[in-house]
Amino acid sequence: MTRISRRPPRGAALLLALLILVLVATLTAAMVWQQRQAVQVEAAERARTQANWILAGALDWARLILREDGRVNRQRAQPFDALTEPWATPLAEARLSSFLAADQANTTETDVEAFISGQIADAQSRYNLRNLIDGSTGRAHPDELATLERLCQYAGTPTGTAQRIAEALRLAWMPVDDNERRLAPLPPTRLAELARQGLEPALLAQLAPWLDLLPRPTPVNANTASREVLAAVVPGLELGGAERIVQQRQRQPFETLDALRPLLPTQSPAAGTPIGERLSVATAYFEVVGRLRLDERIVEQRSLLVRQDDAVSVVRSERVNLVEALRR
Numbered sequence: 001m002t003r004i005s006r007r008p009p010r011g012a013a014l015l016l017a018l019l020i021l022v023l024v025a026t027l028t029a030a031m032v033w034q035q036r037q038a039v040q041v042e043a044a045e046r047a048r049t050q051a052n053w054i055l056a057g058a059l060d061w062a063r064l065i066l067r068e069d070g071r072v073n074r075q076r077a078q079p080f081d082a083l084t085e086p087w088a089t090p091l092a093e094a095r096l097s098s099f100l101a102a103d104q105a106n107t108t109e110t111d112v113e114a115f116i117s118g119q120i121a122d123a124q125s126r127y128n129l130r131n132l133i134d135g136s137t138g139r140a141h142p143d144e145l146a147t148l149e150r151l152c153q154y155a156g157t158p159t160g161t162a163q164r165i166a167e168a169l170r171l172a173w174m175p176v177d178d179n180e181r182r183l184a185p186l187p188p189t190r191l192a193e194l195a196r197q198g199l200e201p202a203l204l205a206q207l208a209p210w211l212d213l214l215p216r217p218t219p220v221n222a223n224t225a226s227r228e229v230l231a232a233v234v235p236g237l238e239l240g241g242a243e244r245i246v247q248q249r250q251r252q253p254f255e256t257l258d259a260l261r262p263l264l265p266t267q268s269p270a271a272g273t274p275i276g277e278r279l280s281v282a283t284a285y286f287e288v289v290g291r292l293r294l295d296e297r298i299v300e301q302r303s304l305l306v307r308q309d310d311a312v313s314v315v316r317s318e319r320v321n322l323v324e325a326l327r328r
Helices: 010-074 096-101 142-155 161-173 191-197 201-207 227-233 239-251 322-327
Strands: 091-095 114-122 285-294 297-308 311-321
Touching: 010 114, 010 285, 010 297, 010 311, 096 114, 142 161, 142 201, 142 227, 161 191, 191 201, 227 239, 297 322
Parallel strands: none
Antiparallel strands: 091 114, 114 285, 285 297, 297 311
16 A cells, blocks of 8 residues: 655645734734824823913913002002003013023923913903994994994905994894894804904904904003004094104003093094093903913913903913914
8 A cells, every 4th residue: 555645735834824924013013003102192192281281370470460460550549551561571482491490499300392482462452342332222333333444444454344343243242032042143252253254364364453352342551552543543533643642652651541631632522521431541451372382382372361459360261283273
């Protein structure tokens, strides 16, 4: 009987080994990818937490500065706020470690480079659109509409821009019953939200240096407003006269409204008793802008604060990742 020898299937064994090798390599690559993703998520979460902590501290610092300024105001015969005060000095971009180095108790060492900058601006240096619409009638005040038209003219916007803004605000703020409330547009709380009423974002950005939308009607602070805002708010005041006001307050801020009257046109209604309804020398609303640069991440926080007596409260606050915003 002939004996047949069986040889091991070398080809099949080699193929099986290759399949096992591919499987192991795939699983290893998947594990490495998952680990890398976990590290990236953890780093992003750590950066977000650090940014929130730093920006919250910067906001508290701004509140402390405004609270101290309010204490100084209460010691004056009449409070006033001007660009010569400490709160108006912007913080240039500085390395955060330079602040931590001043604290001898802080021995934390980190390789992360963080830079912070910011400023406090007078929100009442701009014209408040809350003054435009009469809350009881839902219509635009003729004098306030004329102010907005002059301001739009100075800003170089197209004809009819003031009417469009007034109509958008009228529709958003007009009194409605419960059945109509669900159909009414959402009332805006900031200038950029007027884009929901059909106004172009580029147009709103063009007007942003001179317009604002605060929670309640407010006068314009003559110690901080630009010459365009002053000329628009005071009927009969030309840009040349507004420039003289700006130059005068640089030498000496206006401590009272009476000190401002000689620089206003005598024929202007604002030169009489109603001046307090349009102009002021003190401010209740401030805008705080803080910017943090942490590695490749740039986060900006904009907050609106209101100061009442000893309290400085946050009205609204928003944070924007500037790097992501630029990529869009």
